[in-house]
Amino acid sequence: MEIEKAINEYKGTIEKLAKKNNVDYEIMLENWRTKYSEFDKITDKYGFNDVTSDYLTGDKEPFIALTVNGSILIVSEPDSECIRRVRYQSIKIRTDESANVPEIFNGVLSNDVSLKKTVNFENVMETSPIIMIKKSDTFNWDEFEDVADELTLVFTKRFEKIDNDTIIKNLE
Numbered sequence: 001m002e003i004e005k006a007i008n009e010y011k012g013t014i015e016k017l018a019k020k021n022n023v024d025y026e027i028m029l030e031n032w033r034t035k036y037s038e039f040d041k042i043t044d045k046y047g048f049n050d051v052t053s054d055y056l057t058g059d060k061e062p063f064i065a066l067t068v069n070g071s072i073l074i075v076s077e078p079d080s081e082c083i084r085r086v087r088y089q090s091i092k093i094r095t096d097e098s099a100n101v102p103e104i105f106n107g108v109l110s111n112d113v114s115l116k117k118t119v120n121f122e123n124v125m126e127t128s129p130i131i132m133i134k135k136s137d138t139f140n141w142d143e144f145e146d147v148a149d150e151l152t153l154v155f156t157k158r159f160e161k162i163d164n165d166t167i168i169k170n171l172e
Contacts, residue, residue, distance in 0.1 A: 003036055006131050010118070013068050013129070023167055031166040032070065038158050039066045039132060045136035046151055054133070055113035059080075061135040062144060064151070065113060069128040070159070073119060074151055076144040082108050086121065087148045089155055099105075 007014070007029070017030035037078045043049075048064050055063050074087040083106050090103075107121030119127045 003033060006036065010068050010129075010131065017069060021167075027166055031162060034162045034166065035070050035159055036066065036131065039155075040134075042151070042154055042158065043134045046136070046147060048134035048136040050135040050137075052133050052135055053115045055135065057109045057112055059135070059136045062147075063113065063133060065119065065127075065130045065133045065134075066132040067128040068131050071127060071153055072097065073127060074148045076148075077116055078108075082107065084117070085144050085148070086124075088125065088127075089152055110168065 001128055014028055014032055015025055017023075017032075018025045021028070023031075043064055048062075050061075054079045055065075060077050062074075062076050064075070067073070072087075072089040074089070076085040078084050086105050086107050088103055088105075101122065104120070105124055110120035110122050111117070112129060113119050113133055115131065115133065116129050
């Protein structure tokens with residue numbers, strides 16, 4: 001989904017996110033737009049080049065997804081029992097963040113992953129709606145931990161800088 005189309009599609013959600021976190025809408029929009037763009041650039045560098053609107057539960061490639069709230073899912077290909085390794089990186093500015101959502105877990109997709117829909121992992125978690133999905137066939141299960149560790153670090157550093165440059169700077 002192109003960024004301007006995504007902004008139009010999720011304007012109401014972005015407004016609610018801004019209000020919930022006591023942030024001016026224009027500031028939240030700048031933060032959201034920058035994270036969306038950086039997510040695309042970072043994932044391209046790591047071989048997640050295949051943008052898709054749907055990822056089926058039976059698909060075998062690893063995927064990465066960005067939620068409308070700015071959280072990131074890094075998901076491995078399934079093993080022989082359809083279990084996937086998952087890294088969930090939550091947005092850092094949320095004031096309503098649940099302590100019950102694990103950052104690292106093994107899970108089975110409960111549903112296909114599609115734009116505008118939530119992602120469910122059986123008995124573990126449900127995300128906010130997805131705004132971008134990218135697949136990769138350049139690495140396998142054995143490489144997942146190293147790639148997920150590195151991506152998590154890169155996203156954390158970059159998204160914290162974006163938060164500091166937009167939200168935190170404007171709240172001070």
